[in-house]
Amino acid sequence: KNHFLFFDESYRLLKQHGVFTYYSDEAKEFSKQHITKLKNAGFSKIDWSSCKVEPPKDSMYWRKGTILAPIIVK
Numbered sequence: 001k002n003h004f005l006f007f008d009e010s011y012r013l014l015k016q017h018g019v020f021t022y023y024s025d026e027a028k029e030f031s032k033q034h035i036t037k038l039k040n041a042g043f044s045k046i047d048w049s050s051c052k053v054e055p056p057k058d059s060m061y062w063r064k065g066t067i068l069a070p071i072i073v074k
Contacts, residue, residue, distance in 0.1 A: 007038055011041045011074060014019040014074040019071060020074065026059070027067060028066060029050075030070075038072060039045050042074070045074075046074075047066045047070075049069045051066060
């Protein structure tokens, strides 16, 4: 969960109403730990869009049929 390390800094850098998005390694919804880390950084408007993807069958990077696109607003 390398992206967790950047949440505090992203909150500090964003202007009010700025949107924060990043690669999330979750396929359907954020885990409780993920949401807690975002809230602890200061974010309160936490949403996402589940996107269908078709990675190559031999992909070593992503194998699921969906991926989350985080939409986090300061």
